[in-house]
Amino acid sequence: MFGDRHLIVVDLGFGDAGKGATVDWLCSAEAALDVSAVVRFNGGAQAAHNVVARGRHHTFRQFGSGTLSGVPTLLSRHMLVEPLALAAEARALSELGVAEPLSLLSVDERALLTTPIHGAANRCREDARGTSRHGSCGIGIGETAAYALTHDAPRVADCRRPEVLRRKLIALEEHYGALLAQGSHEYDAIDDLVDMYREFAGAVAILPDDRLAGFAAAGRLVFEGAQGVLLDEWRGLHPHTTWSTVEPRHARNMLSRIGEPASVLGVTRGYLTRHGAGPFPSEDPALSIPEPHNDTGRYQGAFRLGHLDPILLRYAIAACGGIDGLAVNHLDALADVRTTTGYMTADGFLDSIECGPWRDLDHQRRLTELLAGATPVLADLPRDIPRYLEETLGVPVVLTADGPDRSARTVRVAAAA
Incomplete structure (x- = not known):
């Protein structure tokens, strides 16, 4: 084969x-x-x-x-991309001797973004389930996919459009407001996230398809x-x-x-x-x-x-x-x-x-x-x-x-x- x-x-x-x-x-x-x-x-x-x-x-x-x-x-486009985790993984690969790992990466602009807001909401939801947890990794994958079913969700293309991304992140935070209030899981401020995602967009090849x-x-x-x-x-x-x-x-x-x-x-x-x-x-x-x-x-x-x-x-x-x-x-x-x-x-x-x-x-x-x-x-x-x-x-x-x-x-x- x-x-x-x-x-x-x-x-x-x-x-x-x-x-x-x-x-x-x-x-x-x-x-x-x-x-x-x-x-x-x-x-x-x-x-x-x-x-x-x-x-x-x-x-x-x-x-x-x-x-x-x-x-x-x-x-x-079927991936759920987490830019902050990607940056950390690139640093780890560099330490192993991989030259400029991000230069080896191409990303479909239609892929959904998994953000720290999704992750915090995921952990709050699993905490509320107590002993009936589903087995989540706590990173926010399910929240990313579920939110995108009914909302204008953040996508990789938005990393090149700061104002669009900021608007989407504010809406995301408001959507999860009640759930996030139940826990104490912190995440980066929206303006800081926008800046970090803009850096990500400048470091990787983002493809229109x-x-x-x-x-x-x-x-x-x-x-x-x-x-x-x-x-x-x-x-x-x-x-x-x-x-x-x-x-x-x-x-x-x-x-x-x-x-x-x-x-x-x-x-x-x-x-x-x-x-x-x-x-x-x-x-x-x-x-x-x-x-x-x-x-x-x-x-x-x-x-x-x-x-x-x-x-x-x-x-x-x-x-x-x-x-x-x-x-x-x-x-x-x-x-x-x-x-x-x-x-x-x-x-x-x-x-x-x-x-x-x-x-x-x-x-x-x-x-x-x-x-x-x-x-x-x-x-x-x-x-x-x-x-x-x-x-x-x-x-x-x-x-x-x-x-x-x-x-x-x-x-x-x-x-x-």
């Missing part, structure tokens, strides 16, 4: 499966795939894609995970997804989901407009993880697997571990409309891991779950309720995990990893001619 023109990388779980490490390898000299750009097609600054390469570690949030190899990033055709003409594109399909706003286990379309719909649509083909590469660990609240049928608190780059977050909640779950993986593949290949990570950490062959539920024994119609939140709520009470039926994990997954999921495993470093990745199927 690496011979196909472009690649779309999606996480088939609840996130944290190794998308960033996979994209880093695809963009590296070791892969030799002639990648011209990494395109971020969903999510925002809540992403945390950990990459370890040649002694360097970075947690990619908005920059594409090909940055350590000097591959440019395009933040598409996604200019995807130009990037595609220069070489292969790698579309880097954020979060996981099981958190998708329309396919995930509602309400413990993200305000973002995680499955590859947007990436496919972007490519279809320029008439370019792509293959979808699904990413999973050899076991499952979940960060924060929500159903997790194969969860096992007795599993003890070192996790150096993920921890409990104040708003996101605990980092949870569970056994391999082909049932959820098949569901995610169906939610993607099918995939073309699998990347399987963390194969070095499976000593106590087993595999899920079914669930005991209120509806009896199930070894599959239905992927309902797109945007059918009633179906997703019923699925959430069903899986919240499910007990996994476990079996020993076969020795050859890639072959087991191929037989169980019906998809070829093309890339494996038995460690966190870029050098731990192995191509399992030869690249197409």
Whole structure:
């Protein structure tokens, strides 16, 4: 599948499966795939894609995970852009030896802005939920998307129009006034935000549209997804989901407009993880697997571990409309891991779950309720995990990893001619 023109990388779980490490390898000299750009097609600054390469570690949030190899990033119109976090990430990349990181960045002017006002409102809302939190990262992603549904929301283009941006920020602050008054989460003054965003506009390439055709003409594109399909706003286990379309719909649509083909590469660990609240049928608190780059977050909640779950993986593949290949990570950490062959539920024994119609939140709520009470039926994990997954999921495993470093990745199927 690496011979196909472009690649779309999606996480088939609840996130944290190794998308960033996979994209880093695809963009590296070791892969030799002639990648011209990494395109971020969903999510925002809540992403945390950990990459370890040649002694360097970075947690990619908005920059594409090909940055350590000097591959440019395009933040598409579907991204929620947080300029202050981008500036901080650029400084961190500079300290790792990346020359002028912001020069590698292009941003679609139509992308929504996530501001500190959104973030403060997000944290106030989650605080009010108490023990019933949804599992937010507390950055303001959901507030950004929700506000834009009914209001004239701040967008990247406004960073070049100070008076327009100031008006929109004042309206945003007034909209959240009552909610913000319930908490003590501070944020920068509006005039200071306008000044900082104007500096951002002068430091990055802001494009009047996604200019995807130009990037595609220069070489292969790698579309880097954020979060996981099981958190998708329309396919995930509602309400413990993200305000973002995680499955590859947007990436496919972007490519279809320029008439370019792509293959979808699904990413999973050899076991499952979940960060924060929500159903997790194969969860096992007795599993003890070192996790150096993920921890409990104040708003996101605990980092949870569970056994391999082909049932959820098949569901995610169906939610993607099918995939073309699998990347399987963390194969070095499976000593106590087993595999899920079914669930005991209120509806009896199930070894599959239905992927309902797109945007059918009633179906997703019923699925959430069903899986919240499910007990996994476990079996020993076969020795050859890639072959087991191929037989169980019906998809070829093309890339494996038995460690966190870029050098731990192995191509399992030869690249197409």
